[in-house]
Amino acid sequence: MKSVLIIDDEIEICESIKMILEYENYHVQFVNNPFDAQEKLLFSDFSLILLDIQMPEMNGFQFLDWLAQKQIHTPVLMISAYSSLENAIQATKLGAFDFLEKPIDRNKLLISVRNGINQNNLLKENIQLKTNSNNEITMIGESSAMKNIMGIISRVAPTDVRVLITGENGTGKELVAKSIYQKSKRNDKPFVEVNCAAIPKELIESELFGHKKGSFTSAISDHIGKFEQADGGTLFLDEIGDMSLDAQSKVLRALEESKIQRVGDTENIQIDVRVIAATNKNLADEIKNGNFREDLFHRLNVIPIYVPPLRERKDDIPLLINYFNKVLSKKNGLQEKIFHQNAIEVIKNLKLTGNVRQLRNLIERILIMVSEQKVTVDLIQNLLPIEEFEIHNLYDVSNTFAEFKEKTEKIFIEKQLILNNWNISKTAEAMDIQRSHLYNKLKKYGLDKKVDNNG
Ligand SMILES: Nc1ncnc2c1ncn2[C@@H]1O[C@H](COP(=O)(O)OP(=O)(O)OP(=O)(O)O)[C@@H](O)[C@H]1O
Ligand SMILES: [Mg+2]
Known part of the structure; x- marks a missing residue:
């Protein structure tokens, strides 16, 4: 619920404003002296403050000063019977967003309050975004692929060039x-x-560029789009490959002209935004199939960064396990675990089609589900993703029963080898067959070379 605090020494004014606003479903409180207001503001959060200028104990300007000192960013609407231009200027200088004359005009009040609250939401969103992104970003990886990416990042970061990031799901x-x-x-x-895949086609334009009240049925108030919100900053167009062709042409125009128009408006708004885009789609294919504009692709792809799948940079896996072990145990209030080398090996050899995200989830699952402090293969076997071992689809690619049996057997043996850290004797024991028998099978399936490589 939107909450408003009125600060005015005249009770009748407070009551009449309260009535108007409550009728419009605002939650309203008032106080008749600034000290009570200070107390309230230190302990609760309001969407908006209505502030009188002339008050005996402390005037409205001094109160604005106090708000600034306390870093309270609630929007303030000044109300005064002494409406001089000077007062209005002074109030805005000190941070008030609007100024209303007493007696208060109902319509003006409602419009102003609504604008103030919209502005507040936007401000909060930005503060939130800033705090989110101020958390130091840690990027783990010492593989040559990751080192290369980190190098590109430091080179492009200080510039304003556009970057297009590609890679499978969950690669980072x-x-x-x-x-x-x-x-x-x-x-x-x-x-x-902006997650372009998550926004319905009909709403993406208004989400990106904003709209004017009444420009379509559900546009009940003016809306500021993401391009405008990002003005001066950075706009991350995630899953850009899923954006409709219509929206693509509007984005192209915005990038070419550094100007946008809100939906239902003809005014051009100048914007200064650095665009970073990402997709897990192959945009070259999308262009070929007519789903992605080639001109937009070239605009976005000034610096391409390809993040390879985890299976192509396995050296990073032990580092990531170690990192997730630390941060996720802390996050969940658990003790860090010690991962046995054989467990690390097994995890390293999983297919991890969901890449770093899947690895992160697996480590979190292990931290929560395994009660022992030392994590060995036996303890995590049933937590490992079974589909990693490619059992499915075998039926489709086998022409005879014999072929199917052989393929299944090969996969089973390989899984056992992984689980037993490529040790032949241990694997034979686990499978309850003779070592020599197993050895023959390894040769038959060409797994003996893999044992050598992993040994
Ligand atoms: N190199 C890395 N170091 C540490 N954490 C990482 C690394 N790469 C990815 N992660 C973590 O893995 C998870 C997935 O990463 P992210 O969301 O960046 O992937 P994505 O490529 O955008 O995935 P999607 O295509 O599904 O949107 C996040 O929790 C992220 O913090
Ligand atoms: Mg993503």
């Missing part, structure tokens, strides 16, 4: 975008994120 594309932002000179300005 968003992390790369945030890391560029954090190292950029725009890092004290907003980082605004």
Whole structure:
């Protein structure tokens, strides 16, 4: 519920404003002296403050000063019977967003209150975004692929060039975008994120560019779009490959002209936004199939960053396990675990099609589900994702029963080898067969070479 605090020494004024606003479903409190107001503001959060100028104990300007000192960012609407231009100027200088003359006009009051609250929401969103992104971004990885990416990040971050980040699900594309932002000179300005895949086609334009009240049925008030919210800062267009062609052409225009128009409005608004885009789609294919505009692709793809899947940078896996072990145990209030080398090996050899995200989830699951402090393979076997071992689809690719049996057997043996850290004797024991028998099978399936490579 939107809450308003009225600070005015005249009770009748407070009561009449309270009535108007309550009729419009605002939650209203009033106080007749600024000290009571200070107490309230220190202990609760309001959407808006209505502030009188002339009060015996402390005038409205002094009160604005106090708000600034306490870093209370609630929007303030000044109300005064002494409406001089000077007062109005002074009030805005000190941070009030609007000024109303007494006696208060109902309509003017309602419009002003609504604007103030909208502005407050926007401000809160920005503060939230800033705090989120001020958390130091940690990017783990010492593989040559990750080192290369980190190098590109430090080179492009201080500039305003556009970056297009590609890679499979969960590889860390968003992390790369945030890391560029954090190292950029725009890092004290907003980082605004749009997930283009999550917004319905009909709403994406208004989400990106904003709209004017009444421009379509559900547009009940003016709306400021993401491009405007990101003004001066960075706009992260995530899942750009899922954006409709219509929206693509509008984005292209915005990038070419550094100007936007709110939906239902003809006014051009100048914007200064650095765009970083990401997608897990292959945009070259999307262009070929007519789903993505080639001109937009070239605009976005000034610096391409490809984040390779985890299976192509396995050296990073032990580092990531160690990192997630630390941060996720802390997050969940658990003790850090010690991962046995054989457990690390097994995890390293999983397919992890969901990449770093899947690894993170797996480590979190292990931290929560395993009660022992030392994590060994036996303790995590039933937590490992079974589909990692490619059992499915075998039926489709086998022509005969014999072929199917062989393929299944090979996979089973390989899984056992992984679980037993590629040790043949242990694997034979686990499978309850003779070592020599197992050895023959390894040769048959070419697994003996893999044992050598992993041994
Ligand atoms: N190199 C890394 N170091 C530490 N954490 C990482 C790393 N890469 C990814 N992560 C973590 O893995 C998770 C997935 O990363 P992120 O959301 O950036 O991936 P994405 O490529 O944007 O995925 P999607 O395509 O599904 O949107 C996040 O929790 C992120 O913090
Ligand atoms: Mg992402």
